Amino acid sequence: MNITRYCFTCDLKQDEVLIAEYKEQHQKVWPEIIASIKEAGIVDMQIYLSGNRMLMIMECDETFDPVQRAKKDANNPKVQEWEQLMWKYQQAIPWAKPGEKWIEMEKIFQL
Template sequence: MSTKRYCLTCDLKDDEALIAEYKEYHKSVWPEIITSIKEAGIVDMQIYLSGNRMFMIMECDETFDPVKKAEMDANNPKVQEWEQLMWKYQQGLPWAKPGEKWIEMEKVFQL
């Protein structure tokens, strides 16, 4: 099985208490969210944090389609509830479009 890697970034609100709450939520992500991630063809997902800037790495199988994932999420009430909750903690990057959270990053180097 071949995989494709996606790297994305998003900011948290620069507030220590909110960042701590966000990290707590991610220690036990709702099972419906985990299911929706896996059903989309995402085989591994990791989020790293530095200050209030996050970096996400997704390893996806050949069935993953970002457009299809967005449609699945839009039609899943539990995912929409989670996303609304996460907006309490997240903020768009300065160059993000209105309502845009995670932005795919451009690879600029590989060893």
């Protein structure tokens, strides 16, 4: 199996209560969201937090197509409901374009 790793960043609103709620939400991610992630060819996903800055690591198999995933997610009411809920906690990073949330990171080093 060929695995590709993607890394993204996004910020949370600088509010301790909202950050705690966001962490709680991710201890009970809706089953429809987990199913959508797996159906997209994402075999592992991890989110790390430092302060209010997040790093998401996705490991995807050869079936993963980011364009197709975006289309399916846009037409999935449950995914859209989850995204709306998450936007309560999230904010775009300063260099994001309008409407962008998670921004892909550039790999600059590998050992």
